[in-house]
Amino acid sequence: MREVRDAGRTVSVKLRVVRIELRHLKLPLRFRFETSFGAMTEKSFLLARAFTADGASGVGECVAEVDPYYLPETNGTVAHVIKEFLAPRVFAHAFESPAETDALFAEIRGHEMAKATLEMAIWDLFANARGESLATTLGGEAKDTIPAGVSIGLQASTEALLERVRIEVAAGYQRVKIKIKPGKDLDLVRAIRKEFPKIRLMVDANSAYTLKDADTLGAFDEFDLMMIEQPLAWNDMVEHGKLQPMLKTPICLDESITSDAAARSAISIGACRIINIKTGRVGGLLNSKRVQATCAERGIPVWCGGMLESGIGRLANVHLQTLPGFTLPGDTSASARYFEEDLIEPGVVVDSNGLIKVPKGPGLGHEIVWSRVDRATVHQEVWTT
Ligand code: OSB
Numbered sequence: 001m002r003e004v005r006d007a008g009r010t011v012s013v014k015l016r017v018v019r020i021e022l023r024h025l026k027l028p029l030r031f032r033f034e035t036s037f038g039a040m041t042e043k044s045f046l047l048a049r050a051f052t053a054d055g056a057s058g059v060g061e062c063v064a065e066v067d068p069y070y071l072p073e074t075n076g077t078v079a080h081v082i083k084e085f086l087a088p089r090v091f092a093h094a095f096e097s098p099a100e101t102d103a104l105f106a107e108i109r110g111h112e113m114a115k116a117t118l119e120m121a122i123w124d125l126f127a128n129a130r131g132e133s134l135a136t137t138l139g140g141e142a143k144d145t146i147p148a149g150v151s152i153g154l155q156a157s158t159e160a161l162l163e164r165v166r167i168e169v170a171a172g173y174q175r176v177k178i179k180i181k182p183g184k185d186l187d188l189v190r191a192i193r194k195e196f197p198k199i200r201l202m203v204d205a206n207s208a209y210t211l212k213d214a215d216t217l218g219a220f221d222e223f224d225l226m227m228i229e230q231p232l233a234w235n236d237m238v239e240h241g242k243l244q245p246m247l248k249t250p251i252c253l254d255e256s257i258t259s260d261a262a263a264r265s266a267i268s269i270g271a272c273r274i275i276n277i278k279t280g281r282v283g284g285l286l287n288s289k290r291v292q293a294t295c296a297e298r299g300i301p302v303w304c305g306g307m308l309e310s311g312i313g314r315l316a317n318v319h320l321q322t323l324p325g326f327t328l329p330g331d332t333s334a335s336a337r338y339f340e341e342d343l344i345e346p347g348v349v350v351d352s353n354g355l356i357k358v359p360k361g362p363g364l365g366h367e368i369v370w371s372r373v374d375r376a377t378v379h380q381e382v383w384t385t
């Protein structure tokens, strides 16, 4: 809700979205990012922009990919759902709070990434209209910095992986995560531990194992890992509940946590001891806040995951991490690791202590360079009321 001073009275003005742009962008990645489910050399993603009649705007980055190999949504399903189901509901509503998208979108099942895209644009629109930072609009704490970790993809050789770890540790990152898959797992961790016995280290399997691999997964216990991320199937919480008691290493769920309800279920059956929050995966910033609160009540640490976002989605992740409970370094790393030229100026920077500054200006707090966004845009659709 915006407030207008009128002869000393404060009059509330409801916010109406009158125009939505949905762009498809392609940005080359500085290096190939390989996981157990595939490899990426380019970031191909959707960007939504919501406008009010007086020209205020907000932007939302989508974390869906070209194919449904991480989770079921794709750029194609997101564009369809935004156009047919979400945008019409946003146009029909007068907003007093960005939290109202929750009820507006409630009857649409699933499609978390699509919902999160438009929801982020509306949070950013409110932050811009109020002249405050997204962290403030979200209700974050007055933190100046957040701790940064880094996610390293599968490499061609163990030596190549060690070289990447050396670079990231020297850069100051507070925690290193490596991707694993069957056959590329224990040997990698053993080699890293030999050279770096003390760094905060973890592995992410992206659902590449089954319960039959419990012995392999148990063998990680000797390496003092912070956690094993999503070892088993993306849609099987019960199996994680069987695996966790067999391991000393905490399991962290990523793919399996698509809502606050999923977080409650996972924790209640002991399927994990840590949760990775990704706004796109849980259906938005409000749901991210809910998952964070659920975890805080139950003593479960959370951290903010990443999806190789451009600077726009990356900054939203920075603001989200000002909420209480984000005590562990996340996967938000420096812009320059991913892109020759990010879409924001300045890019997200990580200092030698592994810290990222929380922007204090309105909205995302860094300039979005629209000429670069235009150059990266391969397709655009516009809808108006
Ligand atoms: O599982 O956390 C994951 C990237 C794409 C899809 C899934 C994941 C990731 C990452 C990269 O680990 C984190 C980042 O650097 O943004």
Ligand code: MG
Pocket: 204, 206, 229, 230, 254, 255, 305
């Ligand atoms: Mg993960």
